[in-house]
Every structure is written in C-alpha cells, then in structure tokens.
Amino acid sequence: MARKLLLEKIGIEGIRYYDAYRKSGGYASVEKVLKTMSPDDVTNEVKKSGLRGRGGAGFPTGMKWGFLAKPQGVPRYLICNADESEPGTFKDRYLMEHIPHLLIEGLIVSSYAVGSNCTYIYIRGEFGWIVDILEQAIAEAKNNGWLGKNILGSGFDCEIYVHPGAGAYICGEETALLESLEGKRGNPRIKPPFPALKGLYDCPTVVNNVETLSAVVPIINYGSEEYAKIGIGKSAGTKLISACGNISKPGVYEIEMNISVEEFIYSDEYCGGIANGRRLKACVPGGSSVPILPANLLLKTAKGETRMMTYESLSDGGFITGSMLGSGGFIVYDEDQCIVRNTYSFSRFYRHESCGQCSPCREGTGWMKKILWNIETGKGKIKDIDLLFSIQSKIEGNTICPFGDAASWPVAAAIRHFRDEFEWHVTNAEEAQRRNYGLAGYAEPLKVAAS
C-alpha cells in the first residue's frame, strides 16, 4: 500500500468531527509551529518540502509565500481556493467533506506563516452542504482554542471564514476569485500587480488550493525531508487524483508520485482497469484543460519510456506528445467514446464559463463550440478542422488570464492526436450519426524513432 499523508486518517470513525480528529493527533502541527517555530521557519519548511500548488499550476508553494510583500501596518490575507470546478476534478470536495479539520489545521499553520489574521475559504456555491461542514469544523476549532485571539498564548490571532461563490468556473482563477470575494463579477485582473503585492482590497494576498494547504500539515508533522523523500525529483510528496470516466472504480485516490500511469489505471488499488472489459482509448490526465492523450502516448512517452504519474513525466514531450498533471482530474475514455463529442462538450463548458472580458476568448469559445457541433452532427467540412485549429491558436496567449489557454488546449490536442476521427466525422457524416469511430489505431504501439 502506498503511503497516505492526507487520507491517512480517513477511515477513523467520526473523523469529520473535532473529538476524533484531535484524538488521532490532529492540530499537533499548530502546537508545533506556534510553540517552536517562527513564521519564516514554517515558510522554509514548506520550501524545502518541494510542495507545489495542487490546484493545477504546480507552482512551488513556499516560493509563492516568499513573494508576499510585508509592508508595516497593512493586513495580509491568506485565501483558500475551494472553487473546485475543473471538469474531472473532485478531490478538494472529498477532503472537505470527509476530513474538514485537516484543512482548518493547515489554514491555521499557513496563516501563521504568511501573517494572515483573517483567512477566507472561497468555496464554490454549489457545495452548500460543505459550507455547513466547514462552518461546524471552524466553530469546533474555535471552541477548543485553535482560532481567535492569542492562540495558545502565542500572540497570534486568526479567524477563518467560509465564503460561497455562486457558480462561475472563472472564480478559480486567483484574481477573479479576489474580485468575487470583493462582491463583484469574477473578471480576472490584469497582472502585474500580482496578488502577493496587491490582492484582496489591494493588500498583499496569498491564494492556495485546498489540497496544497492541507499538505502543509504532514509537512510540519513529519518534517520537510520526510515529505521530499516521497515521489520523484521535483514531484515531491503525495497527490490526490480524482479518477472518473470509463473505469471500474471511479473515486479519489492518494498516490505517491512514483507510480506509472499504467499502474494507476489498471491496479486494483486505484482505478481497477477499464469498465466492462472495454479497451482504453484516451485520457485527459489533469482536468479538462490539459491535452488529451491517446492510449499509446498515455502509457509511454514518445521516447518509449514508461509514463509516470509525476508533473515531469506527464508533461514529457510538451504539448506535441505530452500533457500535464494539472489538478489531478483524471478522465479515462474507453473505445466507445467519441472524441469529437467529448471535445464539443468541453467547448460548450468553456463557452459557458468565459467571463467575456477578452474578445479572443469571448468570441472564440463560442465559435469553436459551433464548429464542433457542426462536425459532430454531420454538418462539418474538412476545412472546419483547420479553422478550429486556427481559432484555438489565436485565443491561446491572447487573454488576460489563463482561461483562454485552458479553452484552447483541449481542442488543439484533440485535433493533433485524433485528426482522423474528426475527418471521419466529416467524410462519413451519416455513418457517424449511427456509430462511433471506435478505438482505431489509438492504442497501437508507436514506432519510436532511433535517436
């Protein structure tokens, strides 16, 4: 069995509530940092652990904290990004629902490190029942002296508040989140200035994902060295993967970042293989925004090496033959799935969620959705495929926030790897309404060029 750090205690009865959580060693990291460490010590531990942002970007967490401006007399804010909305991703929800005190504990330690006396959890509005769970956990923590004024006599004050959004994927982008928290439309801000200098109410702000902040707890408890030993190279520690699609056992799994993609899909410890005896066709390994890979590029890199569940290995080959670990939203497609229809579905998602500020994204997402619908429903032309590729290339990099890229990449990758399936939809329009393209050659081993 792989080592569990975040889900270590998940099986303990009543772990959702304070008593069981505390009895199993909960809040020890708060005692440790408040009694024996300075805020900078905590930041250094997180830096040394190699922890990278678990929301999708993979930016080193300790470094992000290190960028925070600390002008005298100006409040600093820590914001927990719980706006989990990337299709394929449902891991933060799992943590908050089942072991909410882990997040609260991580938030207190992290708030101490960055000097935030007022910390907000911005949670997607649809998670209404999780708001209740978190508020109860916060009240329990406060009643037991872990929040409020002068925590454990350390002189450190901290309050945590839960703040619901109202249905907007874009609010997972950190500056859109800040706008939303200020009671505005979730329109991303132009950067710079970055939130580390001017964030919430123009004050220095750090925004971190739920899983990232929860991972601070085991890092403090076991030490950064222990944490960094897990995984491979710059993919240190454990990662939650939310697995879905056509697998036998959809769910949330904590992996050490040292296993292969093949093991993750086929091992009974994780996904348990493809459901109903079907064959693997494709996979989006890190949430809908990251490039889709056909089976033959998923299990092995273009160089013929085993593809591993790490940031580096999943992105090996760049966007030409690789993808990204992203948020850990792992979507598996079997041979019966239609890549054109799936790409259309993602385009509809991005069209719906575009905030509309930047014209390449506002207009481009709608245009892509329309063309994909035409191809899917047998009204497409071959030149539409090139047009689609051209549109996505003109959105990418031309918008205020990374949403434009996120909307482009799935389309680019689908055409790059499944062009023959798109062409088949155009040239066999009638047949394509009756059946799917199937597995075709997408699982056949690639010829590796002798280098």
Next chain:
Amino acid sequence: MVMNKFSEQRLKEIDNVISRFPDGKQKSALLPVLHMAQEDFGGWLSVETMDYVASLLNILPIEVYEVATFYSMYNLKPVGKYVFEVCQTGPCMTRGSESIIQYIEEKLGIKAGETTSDGLFTLKTVECLAACGYAPMMQMGKSYKEHLTKEKVDSIIEECRNHAAKNN
C-alpha cells in the same frame, strides 16, 4: 404587491456576514446575501429583491444587477419548487448524462430550461459540479443526487411530489 423583507433572524445573519469584512467593505457580503434572498424570496431574484439587497448593503442597484447576471446560480426569473440541475459536462456525458436529461424531459413533459405547468419542477442543464466520479448526477437545492439511474430519477420525482403534497 407586498415588498419582500428579510426576517429579523436573517438580518442578524446578514450583519454577521458583513462583520467578517473590514469596515467599508460590506460589498463583499453581496454573494452570500443574494443566496439568502433567493432562498427566502421564492427561488429567484426579482429587480425589487435586488434593489432591496442594494439598500441593505448600501451599494448601487447596478452593482447588484451586474453580479446577479454574472453568476449561474442566481435565477433571474421564477423557477419551480424543485429545481433539477443536471450536469452535462464531459465526464458526466461519458457516464450517460444525456439519456438522464432526456428521461427527465420525457417524464416531466418539459425541455431543459422549462418549468412544469403545475410550478413544481424546473429542469436545467448545468456545467461541471465536481462530482465526476459519481456521475451522472444533478444538484437539487443544497444537495447532490449522484449515480443517477432512471429508477433513481423516478423515486426523486415521487419524493418531491409527496413532499409538495404534504407541505401545501
């Protein structure tokens, strides 16, 4: 028409939300207060309701309108007593959300986006709700209904009808 007003209890809750933010930043409470308004005033936000929220938070009505029109959880027209919001995004689609949507449409005799003539049900299609591993699924009020099958849809509709009959 009688103007909607929050109860004393709700007004206290709203003051509590406002107190979470620095002085002068009461606008930060807008999203939570709009959720409360929608819950208390019939499941949607009328212009009168939005103006009322603006006056409570001491902001301009336009500041409320621009927010209410941006976020998909706010309904700007009346909805049924029970709102089915079925996820249609990729991962749910691979697990059969399209046939679930079609089934609900047939069963209730409405299309997505419509409300039944008895005012009981509204069907909406929505984008990813972060429940991909438990697909197909829908949101109903504050809860998620997951691993949907036709049988499960039947029993949810039945429950809603019973609930409505009891609470009429």
